[in-house]
Amino acid sequence: MTSLPHRPSEPPRLIGSDVDGTLIDDQDRITDRTRRVISAAVADGAQFVLATGRPPRWLKPIIEQLGYAPLAVCANGAVVYDSSADQILTASTLPVETLEWLADCALTAIPGCGLAAERVGRSAHDAASPQFVSAPGYEHAWLNPDNVELSATEVLSAPAIKLLVRKAGAASADLRAALLPLVGDRAHITFSTNHGLIELSAPGVTKASGLSWAAERLGRTPAETVTFGDMPNDVPMLAWAKHGVAMGNAHRDAVIAANEITKTNNDDGVAHVLEHWWG
Numbered sequence: 001m002t003s004l005p006h007r008p009s010e011p012p013r014l015i016g017s018d019v020d021g022t023l024i025d026d027q028d029r030i031t032d033r034t035r036r037v038i039s040a041a042v043a044d045g046a047q048f049v050l051a052t053g054r055p056p057r058w059l060k061p062i063i064e065q066l067g068y069a070p071l072a073v074c075a076n077g078a079v080v081y082d083s084s085a086d087q088i089l090t091a092s093t094l095p096v097e098t099l100e101w102l103a104d105c106a107l108t109a110i111p112g113c114g115l116a117a118e119r120v121g122r123s124a125h126d127a128a129s130p131q132f133v134s135a136p137g138y139e140h141a142w143l144n145p146d147n148v149e150l151s152a153t154e155v156l157s158a159p160a161i162k163l164l165v166r167k168a169g170a171a172s173a174d175l176r177a178a179l180l181p182l183v184g185d186r187a188h189i190t191f192s193t194n195h196g197l198i199e200l201s202a203p204g205v206t207k208a209s210g211l212s213w214a215a216e217r218l219g220r221t222p223a224e225t226v227t228f229g230d231m232p233n234d235v236p237m238l239a240w241a242k243h244g245v246a247m248g249n250a251h252r253d254a255v256i257a258a259n260e261i262t263k264t265n266n267d268d269g270v271a272h273v274l275e276h277w278w279g
Contacts, residue, residue: 007260008243011277012046013224016073016211016237017270019052019062020192021230022247025266030065034271038066040278047218049073051207053192053199053233055161056081056088056124057131057146071218076190076233077210078161078201079120080217086123090213092202093120093159098186100156102200105182106165110175113167114138115152117160129158139168141197163187163200170196173232190233194251199233208236228262228270229254245273 015038017023024030038048050062050072056079063069069084080089094102103115116134120126130148134140135155140147167175172191175198180189187200207229215221225241227234230250238244238257246258247269255261262269 007273007276008226011041011044012226012243014215014218014220014226015041015046015048015274016051016207016214016225016227016241017048018207018229018231018234019050019054019059021249021265022228022234023050023265023270024062024065028061030062031268031271033268035066037271037274037278041274042068044278047071047220049211049214049218050083051077051211051227051229051234051237055079055118055120055131056083059083059124071214073207073210073214075118075120075161076188076192076199076201077205077207077236080210080214081124083124088120088122088124088126089217091120091161092205092209093161094163094187094200094202095159096157098202099160099163102163102183102187103152103156106163106179109178109182110165110167110170113165113175115155116147116164116166117155117158118162118164119158120161134164138164139166141166141193141195161201165198165200167196172196172198190235192231192233206236207234208240211237211240226273228273229258230265245269 053076072081078092119131132147133150134147135152191198226243227237227241228245230247232253235257244258245260246254248264263272
C-alpha cells in the first residue's frame with residue numbers, strides 16, 4: 001500500500017536513489033519501466049545520482065542496466081564517484097588510530113563479532129592495494145564476496161571508508177544499539193541489511209553528506225531534490241531532500257523519515273513516483 005502524498009508541483013531537478021531494495025528488484029534488475037522514466041527525467045534536464053552503500057567497484061551491473069554512467073554517492077556517503085570517468089572525486093576515511101579504537105569497542109560490545117574494512121583508491125578497481133579486507137573468522141553477509149583475508153592487525157593498518165562489524169544470527173539494530181554507547185560521535189553507525197551487519201564511517205559521513213557534495217557539484221539544492229530509499233542508511237538523505245520517498249518494503253526508520261511511501265522495489269516504486277512528473 002502507498003501513502004497519499006503531497007508531492008512538489010514542479011518536477012525535481014535532482015533525483016537521488018538507493019540501489020538495493022529500492023532501484024533494483026529482488027532479482028537485481030532495473031525494470032524497463034523504471035529505466036524509461038529515469039531516461040525521460042534526464043532528457044528533461046534532471047540529474048540522476050545513485051546513492052548506495054555499495055563501493056564503486058560494485059556499480060558496473062547497475063550502470064549497464066541504466067544505459068549511462070551517472071554520478072554516484074557510494075559507501076554510505078564516504079565516496080563520490082564519477083562513473084563516466086571511472087574516477088573517485090572525494091573520499092572520507094577513518095584514520096588508522098580511529099579504526100583500531102573502534103575495533104576495540106566492537107570486540108568489547110559485541111563478543112565474537114568479525115571485522116572487515118572497505119578501502120578505496122583512485123578508481124573503482126584500483127589495484128594498488130586490496131580494497132575489501134577481512135580478518136580471519138569474518139562471516140560475509142552476501143554471496144561471492146571479493147575480499148582479501150588479512151590478519152586483524154593488517155585489516156586496521158590503512159585508512160578505510162568503512163569498518164564493517166558482522167555477527168551472524170544477530171539483528172543489525174541490536175548490534176548498533178550495543179556499540180553506539182561506546183562509540184558516541186567518533187563514528188557514524190548505520191546498517192543496510194537486517195542480517196547482523198553494521199557499517200561505521202567517519203563522523204558526519206552519511207548519504208546526505210555525500211549527496212550534498214554531489215548536489216553542489218551539479219549546481220542543485222535540497223529544495224530541488226527527491227530521494228528514494230528503504231533502510232536506515234537512507235534516513236539522512238530522505239530527510240535532507242525536499243521530498244523523501246520510502247519504498248513499500250522499507251524499514252520503519254526510513255518510513256518515519258520520508259514524506260511519502262511508494263510501492264515496493266518489486267512493484268516499480270521508484271517509477272511510480274517519477275511518472276507523476278514524467279509519465
